Amino acid sequence: MKIAVLIKQVPDSDDVRMDPETGxxxxxxxxxxVNPLDLNALQAALDxxxxxxxxxxVITMGPPRAHEALxxxxxxxxxRGMLLTDRAFAGSDTWATAKVLAAAVKKxxxxxxxxxxxxxxxxxTGQVGxxxxxxxxxxxxxxxxxxxxxxxxxEVARTVEEGIQRQFLxxxxxxxxxxxxxxxxxxxxxxxxxxxxxxxxLEGIVSIGLSPExxxxxxxxxxxxxxxxxxxxxxxxxxxxxxxxxxxxxxxAVLRDxxxx
Amino acid sequence: xxxxxxFVLGEVRDGHIHxxxxxxxxxxxxxxxxCGGTVTAVLLSGGLADDPETLLRSGADRLMTVxxxxxxxxxxxxxxxxxxxxxxxERPDVVLAxxxxxxxxxxxxxxxxxxxxxxxDCTGLEMDPETGxxxxxxPAIGGNVMATIKTPVRRPQMATxxxxxxxxxxxxxxxxxxxxxxxxxxxxxxxxxxxxLGFERAEDGxxxxxxxxxxxxxxxxxxxxxSFRMLEELAVLLGGGVGASRPAVEAKWMGxxxxxxxxxxxxxxxxYIAAGISGAVQHLAGMQTAGYVVAVNRDPDAxxxxxxxxxxxxxxxxxxxxLTERIRKEVGAE
Numbered sequence: 001m002k003i004a005v006l007i008k009q010v011p012d013s014d015d016v017r018m019d020p021e022t023g024x025x026x027x028x029x030x031x032x033x034v035n036p037l038d039l040n041a042l043q044a045a046l047d048x049x050x051x052x053x054x055x056x057x058v059i060t061m062g063p064p065r066a067h068e069a070l071x072x073x074x075x076x077x078x079x080r081g082m083l084l085t086d087r088a089f090a091g092s093d094t095w096a097t098a099k100v101l102a103a104a105v106k107k108x109x110x111x112x113x114x115x116x117x118x119x120x121x122x123x124x125t126g127q128v129g130x131x132x133x134x135x136x137x138x139x140x141x142x143x144x145x146x147x148x149x150x151x152x153x154x155e156v157a158r159t160v161e162e163g164i165q166r167q168f169l170x171x172x173x174x175x176x177x178x179x180x181x182x183x184x185x186x187x188x189x190x191x192x193x194x195x196x197x198x199x200x201x202l203e204g205i206v207s208i209g210l211s212p213e214x215x216x217x218x219x220x221x222x223x224x225x226x227x228x229x230x231x232x233x234x235x236x237x238x239x240x241x242x243x244x245x246x247x248x249x250x251x252x253a254v255l256r257d258x259x260x261x
Numbered sequence: 262x263x264x265x266x267x268f269v270l271g272e273v274r275d276g277h278i279h280x281x282x283x284x285x286x287x288x289x290x291x292x293x294x295x296c297g298g299t300v301t302a303v304l305l306s307g308g309l310a311d312d313p314e315t316l317l318r319s320g321a322d323r324l325m326t327v328x329x330x331x332x333x334x335x336x337x338x339x340x341x342x343x344x345x346x347x348x349x350x351e352r353p354d355v356v357l358a359x360x361x362x363x364x365x366x367x368x369x370x371x372x373x374x375x376x377x378x379x380x381x382d383c384t385g386l387e388m389d390p391e392t393g394x395x396x397x398x399x400p401a402i403g404g405n406v407m408a409t410i411k412t413p414v415r416r417p418q419m420a421t422x423x424x425x426x427x428x429x430x431x432x433x434x435x436x437x438x439x440x441x442x443x444x445x446x447x448x449x450x451x452x453x454x455x456x457x458l459g460f461e462r463a464e465d466g467x468x469x470x471x472x473x474x475x476x477x478x479x480x481x482x483x484x485x486x487x488s489f490r491m492l493e494e495l496a497v498l499l500g501g502g503v504g505a506s507r508p509a510v511e512a513k514w515m516g517x518x519x520x521x522x523x524x525x526x527x528x529x530x531x532x533y534i535a536a537g538i539s540g541a542v543q544h545l546a547g548m549q550t551a552g553y554v555v556a557v558n559r560d561p562d563a564x565x566x567x568x569x570x571x572x573x574x575x576x577x578x579x580x581x582x583x584l585t586e587r588i589r590k591e592v593g594a595e
Contacts, residue, residue: 094369095373095376125369126365127369129369134369141366158362165459165460167455169454169455173454221379221414222410224408225396226408226409227408228407229407234567234570236566239573240574244579244580248580250571254553254570255588255591
């Protein structure tokens, strides 16, 4: 069974800056980790490999330093990594990113299964997975919190607002997964050694067969036009430590007026 | 039809039109009225149990309903195919859809299928008077800033919006306008490789905080999971439920169904009480439309006070028990 895992390197804190010119994220100088949900996707791939045999390929698009994220996945047990890095990819929105990932999946494949985290902690759009599936013409499912092999495909449980929806998808298919799916294992010493020895091929726009109009800022459908710091504000009646009782009385009066109590 | 066309892709669960559909229809009406446009709501279902005219009363000029057994339970592949067919025929300028698990699944695939852009979880939508483009505003990078995004060339301009971000219009007295249509859909578009096997309804695990009049939320300032009992006590007295900030949920003090914010639920209760929550934008995006906001925090500079109507600045471990006692007295006295 051949499995691809799409991962993203994300800043390891919420303290991120934006470039006011382009509206895109400034990644230089930030600590970086593998997006946590992508590690759940990787763990699922490793578990399936244990059960059914096969090979796990981890694919990411990012700056050259994103090879660190791939190394971490290799040290957890992935067989191969692929780094998509090219100036031409810079400024990609989710659709332009999906075009790069879909082209890479085609090049490195064919795969039976493509896995990814439901969303990344930085952008939080959750869009790249379904967009990639659409571009690959694969059936897909999202919010996957349990999965098992079935005849010719996978059975998944999707955690949605009102409960659990169970679906069957035939291979090849793409799934985006939630934290509840599993507990990612730690990299092992042997894994780290092997990761250091493993060659990670670099792919650019030419080698995956895309043109500059298809990706990067130019291949994106959306543009960030403004970055602002929120100005939501209300007129606040403040009560400090010495006036708490007064504040509580005021609140009780408001709640009474609003017929809450 | 003349003018810009606004489409709302509504949500139907078990035959009932979900409230977010009305919220988005109302918003689309407002946007359309700024530029002489029209509003169409599209409902896919296995069979509508509600009267579709209610949507025409909340501002839609036209309602398109597609009913088919395969759509009785959410099926992403059939939805994408049917909606892509409709949107290719109708060529709207703007498409709004709920950022529910279904919307956040269907819409990205649909946008890629139509080769256009999509902005997730918008908290603000307006028409740019100069360019006539839809300005889509969403919290970005951990919710610490707001990004305004546009789709300059590709069509349609597509955005998803969390439930409760906009208020549903009050349409109790409005007259229905427009018509209900049933578009012809080629039968093969209902075929899906994704097979639904079943649905298990979850017991309520805080998942209903979106429907309550009062939400009492706690954050890192509560210091330990046991402290949430104080909030529960207060919430019960007020007939409400308990929410939590993302850090509190990440620390596993409360379950994910209680999480309020961009990455959790958007709530719009009559009264929102935030205790020990500093007020990251990611949280504010989830409660800013509440009717009355109370903040309890020891830091007078905490951002949560900027969005509060009433601030109690001090030690929450002192303030909350006093508040709860006072309200208990008030309620008991009635």
